[in-house]
Amino acid sequence: MTLRTYVIRRILIAIPTLIAISAITFTIIHLAPGGPFQVFLAMNPRTPGWQIELLRKRYGLDKPILVQYVIWLKMLFSGNLGFSFISGQPVKMMIGSRVINTLKLMITSEIIALITAIPLGVISAVKKNSIIDNFCRVTAFLGVSMPTFWFGLLLIYLFGLGVGPFPKLFPIFGASTIGKTFNSVWEKWADQLWHLALPALTLGLVRMAFITRLTRSSVLDVLNKDFVLTARMKGLKERVVIYKHVLRNALLPVVTTVGLSLGFLLSGAVLTETIFAWPGMGRLSVWCTFTRDYPVIMGITMVVALMVVIFNLITDISYAILDPRIRY
Amino acid sequence: MTINDMKTMSTSESADLKKRLEIERRRASLWNLAWSRFKKQKLSIFGAVIALCVIILAIFAPILSPYDPKEMHWGEEMVPPCRRFLLGTDELGRDVLSQIIWGARTSLVVGLGAVGILVLIGVIIGSISGYFGGWVDELLMRITDIMLTIPTLFLIILMASIFKSRGIGIIILIIGVTGWPQLARITRSMFLSIKELPYVDAARAMGASNLRIIYRHIFPNAIAPIIVSATFRLASAVLTEAALSFLGLSDPTIVSWGKMLSVGHTTMRYAWWIATFPGIAIFLTVIGFNLLGDGLRDALEAPSGR
DSSP states (O other), rough: OHHHHHHHHHHHHHHHHHHHHHHHHHHHHHHEHHHHHHHHHHTTTTTHHHHHHHHHHHHTTSSOHHHHHHHHHHHTTOOOOOOOTTTBBBBHHHHHHHHHHHHHHHHHHHHHHHHHHHHHHEEEEEESSSSSHHHHHHHHHHHHHHHHHHHHHHHHHIIIIIOOTTOOOSSSSSSSSTTTTOOSSHHHHHHHHHHHHHHHHHHHHHHHHHHHHHHEEEEEEHOOOOHHHHHHHHTHHHIIIIIIIIIHHHHHHHHHHHTTTTTHHHHHHHHHHHHTTTHHHHHHHHHHHHHOOOOHHHHHHHHHHHHHHHHHHHHHHHHHOOOOOOOO | OOHHHHHHHHHHHHHHHHHHHHHHHHHHHHHHHHHHHHOHHHHHHHHHHHHHHHHHHHHHHHHHHHSSSTOOOTOOEEEEEESTTTOBOTTTTTTTHHHHHHHHHHHHHHHHHHHHHHHHHHHHHHHHHHHHOHHHHHHHHHHHHHHHHOOOOHHHHHHHOSSSSHHHHHHHHHHHSSSHHHHHHHHHHHHHHHHHHHHHHHHHTTTTTTTIIIIIIIGGGGGHHHHHHHHHHHHHHHHHHHHHHTTTTOOSSOOHHHHHHHHTTTTTTTTTHHHHHHHHHHHHHHHHHHHHHHHHHHOOOOOOOO
């Protein structure tokens, strides 16, 4: 099987998976006690019963659950995710801009994490038990144990508020300066990067710690292999041994684990977005949980599931490219 | 009994005794050996001490806390740390130290409860999968893989949206039900390697049922990695609980570190102590259990060379 047929097969498998996920989610949220109008009712306790009934009818909640699901599925295939119960906006619009913001945050923090963690992990392993190694291990350990939201608050306190001796360097909320006109694209990008700095650092730290530990143990593993000994016996320079022989083999498990755990970045994104008031999907998902906004919950679930499927696919493909021994 | 005594016995008798003695010696020394290895690592001891402190705080919270954590001291809102309030008070005049002490109880109850549930689910699924193999294994591991790639916090938020009221029991249940895949994986791999050992065949030949083989013969020998993994899960359950309360998805009436953080972060500009101390509490607890897990892994898993 060539890589191309493999990819096509994987995409074809992904479609029933996504439909199954949607069916399960749909059932769960609709079987839950208390509908979306509970919140509405709590805010307006004197709403007469017939009005609630009218609302239920209008949103199709009076129909049997299977009928509701089929209607939703039909809409999905015509590229429509329905309308929010609370704001009345199309779900596609509500999620669309937020997905981009969340992706911006995730990609930036992952880049920060990778470009710091992989060199650190490699140095740490090559110079095992040295001062650098101990320093890296302690930092990575602390990073893994650090609550994301608390680290975010620390960064806000140190760099965002301008309290006491600390300068106010970065903005602490939003994805861009509101109401500002930019003279050029560059200026707009710079403004966005400026807003990204603290949230991306917050989200990047945990990932950095995780990837450093992973890289270190993987490189240590490969360093003990026979072919490294052979390479050294051939009289190759240590640099060549590390770059050509060790790294390529050691980074394979790193790629898989990093790729498969990309979904967890989304978990971190929920917290980071809440702290920095980042207009992303994580914050939206918390909000629609409070208001029980079914169409938005469904929309977000589908987008998250799709993202996870795509991450996994990219991981498998890059694995195949990095390791010529793997053929599908 | 010495070796010389043994020599005087008949060969079959002495072989039998030797074997029994060997078994006795090993049983006595697995935990002794682990302990002697564990206490050599200073960092692990440090972790164990932190964990012990959290447990003591949680058990003796009513005795140790200077004030009622929910008591509002009128006219003493947002007092910085001083002699009367060692860690200051929050924006409603509640003592931060007392809240942290009671918060330890919440964190530990949620952590232990959730870990109990996830260990139970993980061990059952992992042992069935590893022991029986075949299509059951295939199916269960497929489900485990899917669970592993789903972003946990999203799943937890989704589940939290199902329940109308979110008491502490619901939070425990949600964290437990979503956290089992790693344990299932570990249990399965242990079962896969142990079930091939001769003593399992011997038990089967003697007519032991599958259930008996699983719980009398394989499980006790697979327990070390399960304990280690459970310790790490405990650390992450504490983090998840804090995250949920921080997002406001937990029981609003209980005292919890995450909730203190979410309250404190709005007033951080004026009162740094409200958010700082619960943050340190979470950080230290997680470090403690992670170090303990590291130490247990080195102590329990190294000798067998697995």
